[in-house]
Amino acid sequence: xxxxxxxxxxxxxDELVLLESLAHPTHFASGSTLFTxxxxxxxxxxxxxxxxxxxxxxxxxxxxxxxFALPGDFLGLAMRDAYGFSADAIGEVxxxxxxxxxxxxxxDAKPHLLKRxxxxxxxxxxxAHEQMMLLGRRTAEEKLICFLLGMxxxxxxxxxxxVTVPLPMTRQxxxxxxxxxxxTVSRTFTRLAxxxxxxxxxxxxxxxxxxxxxxxxx
Amino acid sequence: xxxxxxxxxxxxxDELVLLESLAHPTHFASGSTLFTxxxxxxxxxxxxxxxxxxxxxxxxxxxxxxxFALPGDFLGLAMRDAYGFSADAIGEVxxxxxxxxxxxxxxDAKPHLLKRxxxxxxxxxxxAHEQMMLLGRRTAEEKLICFLLGMxxxxxxxxxxxVTVPLPMTRQxxxxxxxxxxxTVSRTFTRLAxxxxxxxxxxxxxxxxxxxxxxxxx
DNA sequence: GAGACGCATTGATCTGGATCAAATCCGCGG
DNA sequence: CCGCGGATTTGATCCAGATCAATGCGTCTC
Numbered sequence: 001x002x003x004x005x006x007x008x009x010x011x012x013x014d015e016l017v018l019l020e021s022l023a024h025p026t027h028f029a030s031g032s033t034l035f036t037x038x039x040x041x042x043x044x045x046x047x048x049x050x051x052x053x054x055x056x057x058x059x060x061x062x063x064x065x066x067x068f069a070l071p072g073d074f075l076g077l078a079m080r081d082a083y084g085f086s087a088d089a090i091g092e093v094x095x096x097x098x099x100x101x102x103x104x105x106x107x108d109a110k111p112h113l114l115k116r117x118x119x120x121x122x123x124x125x126x127x128a129h130e131q132m133m134l135l136g137r138r139t140a141e142e143k144l145i146c147f148l149l150g151m152x153x154x155x156x157x158x159x160x161x162x163v164t165v166p167l168p169m170t171r172q173x174x175x176x177x178x179x180x181x182x183x184t185v186s187r188t189f190t191r192l193a194x195x196x197x198x199x200x201x202x203x204x205x206x207x208x209x210x211x212x213x214x215x216x217x218x
Numbered sequence: 219x220x221x222x223x224x225x226x227x228x229x230x231x232d233e234l235v236l237l238e239s240l241a242h243p244t245h246f247a248s249g250s251t252l253f254t255x256x257x258x259x260x261x262x263x264x265x266x267x268x269x270x271x272x273x274x275x276x277x278x279x280x281x282x283x284x285x286f287a288l289p290g291d292f293l294g295l296a297m298r299d300a301y302g303f304s305a306d307a308i309g310e311v312x313x314x315x316x317x318x319x320x321x322x323x324x325x326d327a328k329p330h331l332l333k334r335x336x337x338x339x340x341x342x343x344x345x346a347h348e349q350m351m352l353l354g355r356r357t358a359e360e361k362l363i364c365f366l367l368g369m370x371x372x373x374x375x376x377x378x379x380x381v382t383v384p385l386p387m388t389r390q391x392x393x394x395x396x397x398x399x400x401x402t403v404s405r406t407f408t409r410l411a412x413x414x415x416x417x418x419x420x421x422x423x424x425x426x427x428x429x430x431x432x433x434x435x436x
Numbered sequence: 437g438a439g440a441c442g443c444a445t446t447g448a449t450c451t452g453g454a455t456c457a458a459a460t461c462c463g464c465g466g
Numbered sequence: 467c468c469g470c471g472g473a474t475t476t477g478a479t480c481c482a483g484a485t486c487a488a489t490g491c492g493t494c495t496c
Contacts, residue, residue, distance in 0.1 A: 056351050059436055064351040078343040085347060111329040118332060121339040125296040128346035129303060133274050133282040135353035136397030140453065171474065179354030184453055186475055218277055358483065389444065402483055404445055 022106065023096040034075065034087040034095070041083050043097045044076030050093030051168050055176065056085045065177035067127075068169060070154055076103075077121050090168050135179045143178040144188045145216045148198070148205060166204040240324065241314035252293065252305040252313070259301050261315045262294030268311030269386050273394065274303045283395035285345075286387060288372055294321075295339050308386050353397045361396040362406045363434045366416070366423060384422040 023046075028034060034045060037056060052069040066085055069075055075095075078084050098106075107114050134146055152165045167174070175185045189205070192198045197213060199206040207213065241264070246252060252263060255274060270287040284303055287293055293313075296302050316324075325332050352364055370383045385392070393403045407423070410416045415431060417424040425431065 056347060058351070058355065062355045064354045066347045066350050078340050078347065080340075084344045108333075111332065114329065114332055114336060115326075118336045118339060121336060121343060122296050122298075125339060125343050125346060126298075126302045128343060128350065129274060129284045129296065131350055132284050132346065132353060133276070135350060136282045136394075137276065137280045176354075181454055182474080183455080183476085187453095190475070388442095399484055400444080401446085401485080405483090408445070 019106070022098055022102045024098070026095050026097045028089040028093040028095065030089055030091050032089050032093075034089065034093075035083045037084065037086040038082050040081060041076060041079045042100055044074070044079075044100065044103050045087075045095040045097050047071050047073050047075065048094045048096060051090045052087050052093055052095075053090050053169060053173055054085050054087050063176045064179070065173055066131075068151075068173075068177070071158060074117070074120055077117065077124065090173070140178075140180055140184050140188050141192070142216055143180065144174075144185065144192065145197075145213045147174065147178060148207065149210075149213055149217050152207060163207045163210075164201060164204055165207065168203065237324065240316055240320045242316070244313050244315045246307040246311040246313065248307055248309050250307050250311075252307065252311075253301045255302065255304040256300050259294065259297040259299060260318055262292070262297075262318065262321050263305075263313040263315055265289050265291050265293065266312045266314060269308040270305050270311055270313075271308050271387060271391055272303050272305050281394045282397070283391055284349075286369075286391075286395070289376060292335070292338055295335065295342065308391070358396075358398055358402050358406050359410070360434055361398065362392075362403065362410065363415075363431045365392065365396060366425065367428075367431055367435050370425060381425045381428075382419060382422055383425060386421065 025048075026045075028050075034052060035041070035043070047069050049071055052073075052075065053065060054067045054069060054075070055063050055065045057063050068090075069087070075087055076083070107117065134143055138146065148165055151167070152162075155162065155166065169177075171182045171185050174180075175182045178185070180188075189198070189200060193200050195209075197209045199208050243266075244263075246268075252270060253259070253261070265287050267289055270291075270293065271283060272285045272287060272293070273281050273283045275281050286308070287305070293305055294301075325335065352361055356364065366383055369385070370380075373380065373384065387395075389400045389403050392398075393400045396403070398406075407416070407418060411418050413427075415427045417426050
């Protein structure tokens with residue numbers, strides 16, 4: 001099993017053995033659902049491979065993507081009895097599932113694991129505040145640029161630093177993450193490509209003018 | 219000192235005594251600053267009276283209010299070395315300040331306090347996700363109605379259930395929280411008042427048609 | 437009680453991004 | 467190679483909310 005680097009860096013070897021005995025390695029087909037908003041939360045997950053779309057729906061079908069989970073990310077922090085959002089696989093996904101009971105027992109027993117999870121949660125909260133700024137006060141172009149730089153940084157932290165940013169999600173997913181329509185996302189990408197700020201490549205985007213992009217994001 | 223009901227419900231008496239010995243009761247004048255985004259985080263706070271505006275600024279002055287802290291709310295969860303947002307007093311505010319060192323030492327020593335703080339953080343994260351939905355996908359009228367119902371619920375949980383929702387913040391604060399302009403907030407309030415959905419009273423709003431409001435918020 | 441200052445409201449107009457409507461692209465199965 | 471279906475791009479038009487511009491309205495101060 002892939003080592004749970006993000007959550008478990010501070011654990012001792014025997015604790016890791018315990019943790020791995022509780023983890024159920026699971027595979028999800030492209031497009032399949034990990035869990036659904038409002039359903040009883042039976043498991044928490046640690047993504048080990050692939051990308052997961054996290055989103056909330058309004059009764060009339062309007063959708064807000066609240067995040068994209070990359071390998072190492074932990075899903076299920078922000079839940080009480082029921083999941084607060086839905087999650088589904090973008091492409092093939094591997095994850096470690098923990099039953100809720102095992103998870104809560106483990107957290108109660110291991111304060112330094114809890115400390116790691118809490119740090120994780122406060123980091124997520126900081127990102128959420130940034131996303132509020134983006135959704136409430138930034139223009140379409142700024143939204144796209146901040147999104148691309150953010151994804152680039154996240155891939156870089158996972159050991160994949162590159163000027164080519166993989167974008168496995170659809171334009172609609174990006175639109176629903178940034179509070180835009182698919183047409184505006186497409187047009188803004190086209191305009192940035194005409195500017196030579198980016199180059200659109202299959203499956204992603206190549207950053208051509210990082211200086212300008214950073215200046216806009218500031 | 220007011221008992222720190224929100225964070226400390228699970229503490230034993232002697233732990234409470236310890237906690238209170240570390241807390242510095244502090245008073246802030248109307249409009250004064252508790253702390254500023256980007257500055258080194260020296261203290262965390264528990265609000266005991268009054269309302270605090272939490273916000274982020276962009277270099278060109280655009281502002282996003284990320285929340286309003288009410289009595290019982292804890293400030294400083296989402297910070298590492300530096301504060302991630304600014305906080306200032308709306309009207310007179312009382313708070314308990316804890317030095318960062320004392321806070322981290324206490325958290326390390328008391329796992330059930332950490333557990334409470336973690337629950338607090340995950341609740342905040344859930345609220346942040348709802349706010350993303352609101353900012354990204356809701357109309358101006360929906361934003362205002364969700365805001366009013368949310369504030370009503372929060373006052374109710376603090377033991378002040380009422381059809382009259384106090385709004386100590388300015389229209390500009392509300393606009394910057396909802397990703398709107400002050401004019402749109404004002405016009406939308408006026409329209410809701412003409413509808414008889416609400417009644418605008420000095421210092422707040424009276425909820426006249428909770429059924430319609432809940433239907434819109436759903 | 438006259439000015440002044442800081443909200444808040446209201447009105448007129450403008451515009452960024454939404455909506456409506458076709459193309460175009462592209463991967464895939466037959 | 468062809469045709470199909472979903473994703474994406476592009477174009478034309480619309481409109482919710484922004485912007486620009488007064489005006490109202492408490493509540494201080496002198």
